[in-house]
Amino acid sequence: MIYRMFSLGAMALALFVVGAPAFAAKDADEAMHDGKVVSITSSKLVMTNKGSKDDKEHTHTLATEVKVTLDGKTCKAEELRAGLKIRVTTKTNDPKVATQIEAIDKNETFANTHDGKVVSITSNKLMMTNKDGKEHSHSVSAETKVTCDGKVCKTSDLKAGMKIRVTTKKTDEGVAIGIEAIDKDSGFAQRS
Numbered sequence: 001m002i003y004r005m006f007s008l009g010a011m012a013l014a015l016f017v018v019g020a021p022a023f024a025a026k027d028a029d030e031a032m033h034d035g036k037v038v039s040i041t042s043s044k045l046v047m048t049n050k051g052s053k054d055d056k057e058h059t060h061t062l063a064t065e066v067k068v069t070l071d072g073k074t075c076k077a078e079e080l081r082a083g084l085k086i087r088v089t090t091k092t093n094d095p096k097v098a099t100q101i102e103a104i105d106k107n108e109t110f111a112n113t114h115d116g117k118v119v120s121i122t123s124n125k126l127m128m129t130n131k132d133g134k135e136h137s138h139s140v141s142a143e144t145k146v147t148c149d150g151k152v153c154k155t156s157d158l159k160a161g162m163k164i165r166v167t168t169k170k171t172d173e174g175v176a177i178g179i180e181a182i183d184k185d186s187g188f189a190q191r192s
Helices: 002-028
Strands: 030-040 044-049 057-070 085-091 094-104 113-121 125-129 135-139 145-148 163-168 176-182
Touching: 030 094, 044 085, 125 163
Parallel strands: 057 094, 145 176
Antiparallel strands: 030 044, 030 085, 044 057, 085 094, 113 125, 113 163, 125 135, 163 176
16 A cells, blocks of 8 residues: 555656646747737738837737637637737747737736736845735746836836736746836826
């Protein structure tokens, strides 16, 4: 009996050790960017990037197994319409192919995104409150994209009390991959 328990424990440990790098690699192999739909078919997406002042368009080919959602519900690419806010996931080694498209219409934010206020921030940790005032933290790194009023800034530019929108990894909500801060701007929703 002890031998069986040890064997199951050893197998579980082996799966964890072997599987953990695969999960980490998945996040490292993906890149995300936000924008708006210009046009979309079952095989091609034309979009503008969030914060693009000149509304410059770019195109993505849709992966064969592309995952498409609208307000968190699975849908077909052709169901998305021009003007919808989208978050596109691509492979870092092939940024022209979209592997996932998250669109929002009635929802305020994308999945893995939440709003709150800065409590404190260091080079590797963000303490924030959520909409209900409850404190929680996220780890940050040199790869975390930080903007203030739509312009690239540093974590040291963020001040206690600033309104922020944090985007986390899909596989680890404790890791911030993006922090959008509002200082003089009136809100997140007005920016495309």
